[in-house]
Each structure stands twice: as structure tokens, then as C-alpha cells.
Amino acid sequence: xSLWIWLLLACVLAYAWKLVGYFVPAKLLEDPRMSRIAGTMxxxxxxSLTTVNTVASGQALAADARLGALAAAAIALAFRAPFLLVVxxxxxxxxxxxxxxxx
Amino acid sequence: xxxxxxETGTTAVKLLASPAVRVGISISxxxxxxGISFGALSVTSGLDFWQTMxxxxxxxxxxxxxxxxxxxxxxxxxxxxxxxxxxxGMRNGIYGMQLNAxxxxxxxxxxxxxxxxxxxxxxTSSGQxxxxxxxxxxWTAGIGIYVLxxxxxxxxxxxxxxxxxxxxxxxxxxxxxxxxALLWPRLKGREPAAIAVVCALATVVAVPFVPAxxxxxxxxxxxxxxxxxxxxxxxEGLEPDVDPYDEHHGRRDKSRDAHLDNQxxxxxxxxxxxxxxxA
Numbered sequence: 393x394s395l396w397i398w399l400l401l402a403c404v405l406a407y408a409w410k411l412v413g414y415f416v417p418a419k420l421l422e423d424p425r426m427s428r429i430a431g432t433m434x435x436x437x438x439x440s441l442t443t444v445n446t447v448a449s450g451q452a453l454a455a456d457a458r459l460g461a462l463a464a465a466a467i468a469l470a471f472r473a474p475f476l477l478v479v480x481x482x483x484x485x486x487x488x489x490x491x492x493x494x495x
Numbered sequence: 496x497x498x499x500x501x502e503t504g505t506t507a508v509k510l511l512a513s514p515a516v517r518v519g520i521s522i523s524x525x526x527x528x529x530g531i532s533f534g535a536l537s538v539t540s541g542l543d544f545w546q547t548m549x550x551x552x553x554x555x556x557x558x559x560x561x562x563x564x565x566x567x568x569x570x571x572x573x574x575x576x577x578x579x580x581x582x583x584g585m586r587n588g589i590y591g592m593q594l595n596a597x598x599x600x601x602x603x604x605x606x607x608x609x610x611x612x613x614x615x616x617x618x619t620s621s622g623q624x625x626x627x628x629x630x631x632x633x634w635t636a637g638i639g640i641y642v643l644x645x646x647x648x649x650x651x652x653x654x655x656x657x658x659x660x661x662x663x664x665x666x667x668x669x670x671x672x673x674x675x676a677l678l679w680p681r682l683k684g685r686e687p688a689a690i691a692v693v694c695a696l697a698t699v700v701a702v703p704f705v706p707a708x709x710x711x712x713x714x715x716x717x718x719x720x721x722x723x724x725x726x727x728x729x730x731e732g733l734e735p736d737v738d739p740y741d742e743h744h745g746r747r748d749k750s751r752d753a754h755l756d757n758q759x760x761x762x763x764x765x766x767x768x769x770x771x772x773x774a
Binding site: 395397403406412440441443453461468478480484 | 525528529531532542546549550553554555556558559561562563565566567568569570572573574576577579580581582583584585586587588589590591592593594595600605606608609610612662663664665666667668669670671672673674675676677678679681682687690691692693694695697698699702703705706707710711713714715717718719721722723725727730731732733736737
């Protein structure tokens with residue numbers, strides 16, 4: 393039940409971010425630092441989420457089939473595969489590696 | 496609108512002739528489709544069908560939605576999931592400022608526009624130069640993606656809940672691939688790549704020492720500090736997951752690129768966007 397609360401709060405805050413943009417004075421747009429932080433934070437968060445989902449197992453680090461998924465996805469992206477195909481390739485690589493015994 | 500049927504017909508034809516509407520429709524389909532992967536991953540992360548739908552209907556921002564379920568899947572707390580999703584949503588505030596300056600929505604339209612203010616609708620709109628086209632692009636992509644993203648989230652969630660053991664299907668690998676695919680288009684140039692590497696390393700170092708979910712927030716702080724103290728492009732990292740103008744019709748629109756390059760200030764490397772002009 394408590395997950396619902398955090399989830400709904402996340403929804404409210406997401407809408408608040410969006411709405412704030414429409415109500416702040418346009419002057420703020422002239423300060424490039426705000427949008428720079430929004431940008432670097434987007435990169436940092438996505439890099440971190442990629443890392444956590446690849447090597448974290450709770451509070452431990454693990455090298456398992458997910459590393460293969462990361463490599464396969466990178467190759468697919470280098471060949472400019474569309475998003476959905478990249479996801480399928482990642483799943484396929486992890487499933488295949490587990491099938492041949494690498495967890 | 497009170498139009499006669501014949502008039503509605505010609506309006507529809509006119510709308511389809513609009514480049515922004517056509518780009519908006521194709522980006523809606525491309526983006527909406529990957530709602531399937533969100534839906535499937537969300538239910539295998541431990542969220543139920545309605546929690547998954549609530550994220551797509553109410554939160555409606557791909558990166559933040561994946562962040563929320565990514566933290567939950569890794570054993571993180573609800574508050575950590577909320578924090579990661581919220582920090583990732585900050586850029587939508589920047590988009591809101593750009594779009595407000597571009598489209599000047601009034602009254603209730605402001606509140607609707609805010610909900611569909613995401614990477615792709617902003618990119619579709621700011622990629623156009625004519626104000627009417629900017630407006631059409633924004634609304635077509637925004638509403639189109641909203642409808643299709645929710646539809647395909649539901650499809651994915653229903654399919655995902657029947658899958659059994661998610662690991663056997665490599666769904667944890669799918670999550671890895673999804674995050675890399677969200678990150679990838681934002682790694683244009685050396686500095687974004689360096690930021691990504693630094694934040695990945697900070698994450699690896701932090702994992703054994705703090706509760707699950709927290710390493711992501713530490714990386715966010717590191718990234719914010721880099722943003723505060725460095726002086727690179729001001730639109731770094733603000734690229735859409737799926738670029739509406741990138742080879743969707745088989746080739747790049749050279750005239751648009753040239754136009755954008757002219758509008759932008761000198762520190763760009765050709766990948767910024769028009770809404771940032773003069774920053």
C-alpha cells in the first residue's frame with residue numbers, strides 16, 4: 393500500500409515540474425545553468441540506472457548475464473536499431489546466456 | 496468546431512499535409528510502441544496492473560517511469576523510486592518554459608499542455624519554424640504519444656503478467672537495454688559521455704555501502720554538481736529518446752538542420768534545439 397503513496401506522489405511532482413515551466417517568467421530561461429543541470433542530471437541518472445540494473449544485486453555487485461545484455465544492447469544501438477528492438481535484443485542476450493549456463 | 500462534414504474533410508486533408516502533423520504521427524507510433532516494454536517490465540518489477548497504468552496515465556514521462564520501476568526492481572524503497580523519478584522529471588520543467596515561450600497556451604490549454612510536455616512533443620514542436628506548425632507538432636505528438644503510450648502500456652502489462660519467471664525471459668536484461676537506449680541519444684560529444692562514465696563509476700562505488708536505490712540519487716547529485724560548475728552546452732542531455740527529425744522519412748532534413756545551426760549560438764555542436772536559441 394505504501395508503494396501506492398510514493399507512486400502517486402511521484403505523479404503529482406512530475407506534473408508539478410511540467411506545470412512550473414508554464415508559469416515561471418521567461419527570464420529564467422535566459423539563465424543557462426538551470427537547463428544545464430537538468431541536462432547533466434538526465435545523463436547522470438540514466439547512466440546510473442543502467443549501471444544499477446546491470447551490476448547491482450541488492451547491495452552486492454554481480455557479474456552475470458545482464459552484462460551480456462548490456463553489450464548486446466550497445467551493439468544494437470550502434471547499428472541504430474529502434475528502441476523496441478534494442479530491448480528485445482537485451483532480453484534475448486540475457487535469456488540465451490542463462491540457457492547456456494551463465495547466470 | 497461546428498464544421499460541415501465536407502469542411503471537416505478538407506481540414507483533415509490540410510492537417511495531414513502539415514509536415515509537423517506527419518512527424519508528430521510517426522513519432523507517436525514509434526514512441527507509443529515502446530510502451531509495451533514499459534508495461535511488461537513494470538509488472539515484472541512487482542507493480543500491479545493499475546500501478547503500472549497510473550504511472551503511464553498520470554506521471555507520463557518515459558524516463559521517469561522507467562526510473563521508478565528500475566529502483567523498485569532493484570529492491571529500492573518507494574521514496575527512493577519517487578526521488579529518482581522526480582529528479583529525472585526536472586527537464587520537463589525546462590521544456591515547459593521553452594514551450595510556453597513558443598506556443599503561449601492560455602487558460603485550460605496550459606494545464607493540458609503541461610501534462611503532455613515531454614521530450615518528444617518538445618522536440619517535434621521546436622524542430623519547426625512556423626508558429627502554427629510548432630503548435631500542430633506539439634499537440635499531435637503530445638496527444639498521439641499519450642494515447643498510444645497508455646494503450647501499449649496496457650498491452651505490455653497484460654502480456655507481462657502472464658510470463659512467469661521474468662529472468663528466464665531475460666527481462667532483467669531488457670531493463671538494462673531500455674536504460675541504455677534512453678541514455679544513448681544523449682551521449683552526443685565527449686562531455687556527456689564523460690558525465691555518464693563518472694556517474695556510472697560513482698554508482699558502482701556506492702552500491703555496497705548504501706541501501707538499494709540510493710546510489711542513483713548519489714549519481715544525480717554528482718551530475719548536478721558537474722552541471723553547476725562546468726560551462727558546456729546548456730541543452731546537453733535534453734535530447735528526445737526518439738528523435739522526430741532523425742531519418743524518420745529515410746533521410747535527414749538538411750534545410751531544417753541548417754536553419755537550427757543558424758539560430759543557435761556558437762558553442763553548439765549541431766545537436767541542440769531551436770527552443771534554446773539565445774541561451
